[in-house]
Amino acid sequence: MKYILMLCTVLFTTSTMAVDMVVDPNLVAYDRALIQVVDKKKSQSQQIELQVGEKMLFEDLQFNVKKCYERYENSRDFWFFVEIQDKQREFETEEVSRVFSGWMSSKSPSLSALEHPVYDVQLIKCFSSTAVVKEKTQEE
Secondary structure, rough: HHHHHHHHHHHHHHHHHHHOOOOOOOEEOOOEEEEEEOOOOOOEHHHHHHHHOOEEEOOOEEEEEEEEEEOOOOOOOOOEEEEEEEEEEEOOOOOOOOOOOOEEOOOOOOOOOOOOOOEEEEEEEEEEOOOOEEOOOOOO
16 A cells, blocks of 8 residues: 555656656757647638747637747757637636647647647647757756
């Protein structure tokens, strides 16, 4: 029982730190993401610029980008961690429900995609005016 409790503690701690922990020293961190949102009902698409760390509302979707990386400088292989919530209006109250939370890739959009009846979301690229090479984090 003691070992099971220790294992659960390690797994929980590791999963909560997964967003902040960087394993690859060659990752390039950016502070902005460019995504494309397709409205399947209206047959329209729009590109949206998102700031890392800030929430943004588009139509009924609220985006919160946590991290945005490129695997290697000039590799064009972008990844970002995003939480997407759907703002549903029912019975005169606004209820927010999370419809996606995870990593999305620009090169493999079907690897981890938003499954929504109205919207499709795809990462185009991460960018900023200045890029910072992310070094390995060390626990103290």
